[in-house]
Amino acid sequence: MKYSDLHRHLDGSIRMGTLVDLADNLGIGLPEDPQEITFFKGMGLEAALSRFAITLSVLQQPAAVRRVADEICQDAQREGLHVLEIRFAPQLHKGGSVEEVVDSALEGIQGRAGLILCGLYGESPAVFEQLVEIAIPRKGVVGLDLAGAPSPSHKFGMLDYADAYHNARDHGIGRTVHASEGRSVEEIRWAIESLHAQRIGHGTTLLEDHQIVDLVLEKEVLIEANVTSNVDIGAVECHAEHPIAKWLKLGVKVAICTDNTLLSQVDAPTEYERISQIPEMTPDMMSLCEANGLNGRFLR
Ligand SMILES: [Zn+2]
Structure with missing residues (x-):
């Protein structure tokens, strides 16, 4: 595979180990129980998103971003990954300008992975516009993402980011969106x-x-399936209940x-193995996922 x-x-x-090391150096206390750092089954999306506050607390400086980007590429090599895209929201790392933080990630990656920049649900559209402007001259940045989760208290919603996404498209920057993560299917249409x-x-x-399935098929949109993560946040009950096999049967592209x-305590070989054990999954479907993942990368 x-x-x-x-x-x-x-x-x-x-x-x-790096989380502990960086926290020690910064004098930041971590929860004693590692399970208070990672996700657990059925915890809910809000609780899951709050876990990022812990990891982000040690990742404020550009040097820490560079180190972790490098280590993720090393880990990917050990897992046997042929294609890797790493994503993050550089504006959440306050130890340097957004440009410096993005450049640090690219230095850590050294061409071994594509980098996707994430704006977050609720942020000002100006943040997204800035991320696109930063991406344009940096070919190592391959995509734009909308991450986090929408909230009724947010002043801005998905449609407010359309101009920035159009600009990304005009410059050949890939577009992905966290959508319908246990929420309304309409998010996929938008x-x-x-x-x-x-x-x-x-x-x-x-x-x-x-109708939205038809739209996904017509536009050949690829679904980035994160099955273990979906079980963790409670979007699906368990791996066997995940719709990934049904998607594939309908002809939807899935990676x-x-x-x-860290948070889901998983790596790529483990995730592939777990999905291969879903009763409806066949070896042919696994091969399709394999090809979709290899061919689905954003190219610039
Ligand atoms: Zn995600």
Whole structure:
């Protein structure tokens, strides 16, 4: 099996040893119980997102970002990954300018992975516009993402980011969106029709609307499946209940991804193995996922 991972968050995929090391150096106290750092089954998306506060606290400086980007590429090599894309929200790292933080990640990566920049649900559209401007001259930045989760308290919603996404498209920058992560399937329609998303992260509720399935098929949108992560946040009950096999039967393009190797305590070989054990999955379906992951990378 030729593994790929198109959806791996930098701040969720730091090594535990590095997290402890950086926290020690900074005098930051970590929870004594490692389970208070990582995800656990059925914890809910809000609780899961709050875990990033711990990893982000040690990743504020550009040097820490560089180190972790490098280590994630080393880990990927050990896992046997043929394609890797790392994503993060540089504006959350306050130890340098957004440009410096992005450059640090690229220095750590050294061409071994594509870098995707994440704006977050609720942020000002100006943040997204800035991320695109930073991406344009940096060919190592291959994509733009919308991450986190929407909230009724947010002033801005997905459609407010359309101009930035259009600008990304005009400059050949890939577009992906965290959508329908246990939420309304309409998010997938908005992401495709308004943000010109070529890929969707999660999409667990896709099958609730067959017109949207048709749209995904027509536009050949790839779903970045993060099955273990979906079980962790409670979007699906267990691996066997995940709709990944049903998607594949309908002809939807699906790639197997890890989301967060630290937080979900998973790596690519483990994730592929778990998905191969889902009763409806066949060896042919696994081969399709393999090809989708290898061919689904953003190219600039
Ligand atoms: Zn994600």
